[in-house]
Amino acid sequence: MASQPAGWQVLQERWEIYGFIASYRHLYPIEKKCKVSKVSRNGFYRWYTSGPSKRVLECSLFTDLIKKKFDLSKRRYGSTRIAAQLKRKGYCISRGRVSVIMKANHWFSKHKKKVKVTTDSNHGYVICKNLLNREFNPSRLNAVWVSDITYIPPHQGWL
Secondary structure (H helix, E strand, O other): OOOOOOOOOOOOOHHHHHHHHHHOOOOOOHHHHHHHHOOOHHHHHHHHHOOOOHHHHHHHHHHHHHHHHHHHOOOOOOHHHHHHHHHHOOOOOOHHHHHHHHHHOOOOOOOOOOOOOOOOOOOOOOOOOOOOOOOOOOOOOOOOOOOOOOOOOOOOOOO
């Protein structure tokens, strides 16, 4: 197993460390976990007794708003359009922050597929007359034969 750099910890952010200590407070003494994690007990208790920060509350609000806009657009709008809509509503949020929130929640917009034009009408070849003239109910059997070319891509690719 490779050695970790000096000062490396699994939980990097202080709030992650505090959350870990709080989730295992019934198994181990808080004083010991704080000492092992190299954080102060006072800091832990201040974090534990205070409510969520303004930033966390704001992020939660924006997450709900972004999810609502994303669902209303049938998952088609990306961070640019959603940020513009929220700004028009009076919220102060950047496109980058919308993008970060969308990525964190695995929300990705659907992209329109580009239509590949396959018809070349500008050619010198003979064009056949339209003998059927949209009369799809012939008067007798074998009076009209039609066909269609449907391309089904093979699994291994075109030969």
